[in-house]
Amino acid sequence: MMGAVIELDRVSFGWRERVAIRDLSGAFERGSLTAVVGPNGAGKSTLIKGIMGVLSPLRGRIRLGGDTRDDMACLPQVGELDRSFPISTYDLVAMGAWRRVGAWGRFDAAERERVWQALETVGMADFGARVIGTLSGGQLQRALFARLLLHDAQTLLLDEPFAAVDRATTEDLMALLLRWNDEGRTVIAVLHDLDMVRASFPQALLLAGQAVGWGATADVLTPENLHLARHLCAGDY
Numbered sequence: 500m501m502g503a504v505i506e507l508d509r510v511s512f513g514w515r516e517r518v519a520i521r522d523l524s525g526a527f528e529r530g531s532l533t534a535v536v537g538p539n540g541a542g543k544s545t546l547i548k549g550i551m552g553v554l555s556p557l558r559g560r561i562r563l564g565g566d567t568r569d570d571m572a573c574l575p576q577v578g579e580l581d582r583s584f585p586i587s588t589y590d591l592v593a594m595g596a597w598r599r600v601g602a603w604g605r606f607d608a609a610e611r612e613r614v615w616q617a618l619e620t621v622g623m624a625d626f627g628a629r630v631i632g633t634l635s636g637g638q639l640q641r642a643l644f645a646r647l648l649l650h651d652a653q654t655l656l657l658d659e660p661f662a663a664v665d666r667a668t669t670e671d672l673m674a675l676l677l678r679w680n681d682e683g684r685t686v687i688a689v690l691h692d693l694d695m696v697r698a699s700f701p702q703a704l705l706l707a708g709q710a711v712g713w714g715a716t717a718d719v720l721t722p723e724n725l726h727l728a729r730h731l732c733a734g735d736y
C-alpha cells in the first residue's frame with residue numbers, strides 16, 4: 500500500500516523558545532527507507548522525538564497516515580537509556596511486547612518464546628539473564644534491536660543505531676534493519692556514516708535546523724548541500 504505514513508506540514512520544533520527545526524514540510528512514504536543526516540545540533544533527534552509525539556510542534560501539523568503512534572517503535576539514542584537500571588536483558592526485550600500484552604496482561608508461553616526467538620536472532624540467546632549494566636555497547640544495541648523485533652511495529656524510528664558499536668554488530672543489525680524494510684515496514688534512521696547511507700538508503704533527509712534536502716539520496720547528499728548544511732549549523736548564514 501502506498502501513501503504517506505508521516506506527513507509534515509510546515510512544522511517547527513523547539514526546546515523552550517529556541518527553534519531547533521524550522522518550517523519542515525514533506526512526507527515519509529509507506530515502506531520507504533530514509534536516512535536522516537546532518538551536522539551535530541542539526542535537529543535530527545528533535546525530529547525523531549517530534550514524530551514520536553514526545554515533543555509537540557511549535558507550529559505546523561504532523562499527520563499520521565492511518566497508523567497510530569502505537570504502531571510506531573523507536574530506538575532511542577543509547578545515551579538516553581539508564582543503564583544502571585537493574586533489569587535483565589530478557590526483561591528489557593520483553594518490554595517490546597507491551598503493545599500486545601498490555602500493562603497488566605498475561606505474559607504467556609508464546610510471548611516468552613518470542614522473547615527468546617528475538618534474543619536468538621540478534622545473537623544474544625546466552626545473555627538473557629545478564630543485567631543490562633554488564634553488557635557492552637554492541638550487546639546492548641543488539642538487545643534493543645531484539646526489543647524492536649518484539650514490538651513488531653510497521654514504522655521504525657532509530658536514532659543513531661550504530662553509534663558506539665563494533666563493525667560485526669553494525670553489519671548484523673544493518674541486515675536486520677534492511678529485512679524490516681523488505682517486509683514492507685517504513686524505516687527512518689538517524690545516521691552519521693554517509694558512505695553507509697549512500698550504499699543502503701534510497702531516501703535521505705539532510706537537516707541543518709531546517710531541511711537542506713529531502714528526496715533521493717544521490718540528489719540530497721551533494722557536495723553543495725553538505726557544505727550548506729555545515730555552514731547553517733555553524734551559524735555562518
Ligand SMILES: Nc1ncnc2c1ncn2[C@@H]1O[C@H](COP(=O)(O)OP(=O)(O)OP(=O)(O)O)[C@@H](O)[C@H]1O
Pocket residue numbers: 514515519537538539540541542543544545546
Ligand atoms: N532536551 C533538550 N532540551 C533543550 N534543548 C535541546 C534538547 N535536546 C536538544 N536540544 C537542542 O535542540 C537542538 C537540536 O538538537 P538535536 O539533539 O536534535 O540535534 P542532533 O542533530 O540530533 O545532534 P547530534 O548529531 O549531536 O545528536 C540543539 O540546539 C540542542 O541544544
